[in-house]
Amino acid sequence: MLDARQIRANPDHIKAQLAKRNISGVLDGFLLLDENRRDILGRVEELKSFRNSASQEVGRMKKEGQEPIELMEKVRQMGQEIKVLDEQLKQVEMQIEKILLNIPNLPHESVPVGEDEASNVEIRRWGNPRQFAYEPLPHWDLGVNLDIFDFERAAKLSGARFTVYKSAGALLERALINFYLDIHTREHGYREILPPFMVSADCMQGTGQLPKFAEDMFKIDGLEMYLVPTAEVPLTNLYREEILEAGQLPIYLTAYTPCFRAEAGSHGRDTRGVIRQHQFNKVELVKLVEPQNSYPELEKLTNDAEKVLQLLGLPYRVMLLSTGDMGFSAAKTYDLEVWMPSYNQYKEISSCSNCEDFQARRANIRYRPAPKAKLQFAHTLNGSGVAVGRTVAALLENYQQEDGSVIIPEVLRPYMGGMDAIKR
């Protein structure tokens, strides 16, 4: 959520920033309502002020044995007036909040302006895509041939966009989860959390999924609860409505959760394989930091995510997303894209964002910069560290052998009972 006072103070600047994200027209309604709000507020506060002093006066007079009937009647009528104005105020404030909750974050100045992903900027590459002496198979063929993916039975259980992992496939998935958590907790200083996989609508609003993207998520029937679309939601909301001391920051959190996504708008994309699923596993990284540190922290967080790809020996590149491709809550985002031989291109496997105070304002996560100092919103960051299902796909494709087997990277072997390859 943007700061209403900043919008009021500098509407043209905010409009220009929003225009970079192809958003226009939303501020005029806000400004009108905001003025309306302050007008009503001024009037109702004046009435309340009078009521307060009059009520005290009544109390004083009654103590002296008097019965100020006229004054009491006057205040009673004023109470009706106040009630009407309070109701009006409430309506206006609800409209204002609705507008603010639907406005995305402002892009950082370093973010390239563009319509869509075509304007993303490649920052760096790591590793060299392997040259194949034969036509590399896509991961879904490899997985089915090795009998570690079962799409048909998954469809029988749950429909399209689900996968059943079997034997070494299930083990690989589990190995990666443990490997990622170990690296991030032991090497990068994150605290491991195992959160609930269902969260309240309040949490979803706190991180920005609600109210705008309700159709992307799975809601629990009959409850104001949702299956988590990413661990970012429970991790960031851990400190919702809290006041932190400066000494507590930065907070680094990591968690494994399954992620559930309805992905309403993406029908027809990546229909084969495990790339786009209604349920997938992910290890997430979240940071709560002081504002002045958030950009260096974004670089570090991105490096932390990159590290696991390096350890796995998977070639990737880092993309700086343009204004047209960024998520709702982000001010700046780096995507990590892993090399996928069968696609002959890089595919997103991680997304690392600095949300600045956008989520903190929604979730009311504040901290005291120094003793006695005024409270400020913390900055929140999040990044995949990294998506597990897509890692399995990348490993299968990049480490496939001509005989159909797949080599297991050295670092994962301890997590797989010493297994060095998946064979039929």
Place this chain on the structure above:
RNA sequence: GGAGAGAUGGCCGAGUCGGCUGAAGGCGCUCGCCUGCUAAGCGAGUAAGCGGCUAAUACCUGCUUCGAGGGUUCGAAUCCCUCUCUCUCCGCCA
């Protein structure tokens, strides 16, 4: 699912028959004194949100907030209703 208890400031915790309680007391924190250093001790200060006034996130000032929402009243942390959550006991259960 059944029965009971509770929800107050950064934390703990008082609030009597509704008014002078934004809220005693304590802890923590800040500043000052004291002090070889530390601890202890002494004194003062210390909620947030939204408005007005401002260059100001500095003063000053108004309103709101004692789990949430509604009601009674001239006036509610205090009375009434609804809801949410927490705790204890019972039942069920991995």
